[in-house]
Amino acid sequence: MSNSEQTISDRIQQKLDDLTRAERQLAHSILENYPASGLGPLTALAKDANVSAPTVARMVQKLGYKGYSEFQAELREELKAKAKDPIAKHDAWAEGVPSEHMLNRFTDAVIDNIRHTLGHIDPELFDLACSMVAAPKSRMYIVGGRITHTLAEYLFLHMQVIRPEVVHIQSTSNAWPHYLLDVKEGDVFVIFDMRRYENNTLKLAEMAHKKGAKLILFTDQWRSPIHRLADISFSSRIVVPSAWDSAASTLLLVETMISTVQNLCWGDTKDRAEELEKMFDQTRLFRKFT
Incomplete structure (x- = not known):
């Protein structure tokens, strides 16, 4: 296929x-x-x-x-x-290598993935997911897997500035059950689970769902088993001419969510960002040229 x-x-x-x-x-x-x-x-x-x-x-x-x-x-x-694992995927792709440069072939595949992904996104569901993430009275938990933890951390770093009460759970850690102690009904979990779906992430989702949390899932075109528990699922196309899958389509959705939630929370977000900048100045974390 x-x-x-x-x-x-x-x-x-x-x-x-x-x-x-x-x-x-x-x-x-x-x-x-x-x-x-x-x-x-x-x-x-x-x-x-x-x-x-x-x-x-x-x-x-x-x-x-x-x-x-x-x-x-x-x-x-x-x-x-x-x-398919990375070696099998690479072997399947290498059977018919086109003559064009990889930059063009890879870009074409990513653009096709993005178009197909966006074609299957319901704007109303996306807006609802962003509203759930922006809700100030619910704690937000972000969960990724072995590779998708990078997407989870990217979302987490932005959400830390945008709103309070944000928790990054690393499902690859044996300590992840500790995070579930404080989960309350109505809390929101954003979960990343792509193919070669991880048992830890599924178990975490099951336990969070049982406690009454709302689940927003970012997954692939085949859909993680977590989709059966999720309140909202977003499926991204991920296949590219590589031994590994592409995160570009998912990252586009994540960055769009960041922008949307920032706008929904802008009053509080502006105050938090200004306070953060003051702390950066005190720590001299970044160089200043003026």
Whole structure:
């Protein structure tokens, strides 16, 4: 599956309004454990969703597939892509190296990822997520994984200035359960979880959800298992001509969130930023040329 193609999840979400009640029930059942949910026999999928076998056949055709076997074949390809490690991903990419310079090829892939990502973002949901993050009465927790901790730290450093009560949890640390002691109902967790999804991050999300926290998830096109718990999920396209995935699309969403929340909180943010600058002056942390 190339990075320019839609996933089956994309197709289902785009077609939801055109499906019958039974087909929508089936669609939601597939998405609950996607993409593994459709890997068994057609009859098993129908039974799990409590619909008839003809309902499965009809919906598969509405998604653009000739039959259930073609639908399953694409699901298997998605599952392979979801589980690829860096070496396997590089080998798959190197089979057909274009002649253009890497700067152009990589940039083209990133731009395509950004366009596809933005095309699937609901502006109202994005605004709602920003409002949740800006809410002054709720504590904000930010969580990343082995690689995505860099995105989490980037968001954390900005949010520290923008608003009070911001906590950065490192899920790779054995001490992360300590942070959950003070979580209250209505607190907001921003969680980053990309493919090769991490067990620690999932367990943390489950425990935070159980305590009544609101979850905002940044994930990839295949979606972390945490999406089933999240109040709001943002899926970014991440595939580029590299052994590693790209964070560019996700970073764009993060920086847009920072800008939006800053505007929502500007009165308090301005005071906090001015106080921070005074402390920088006292510590002589930065050079001044005037």
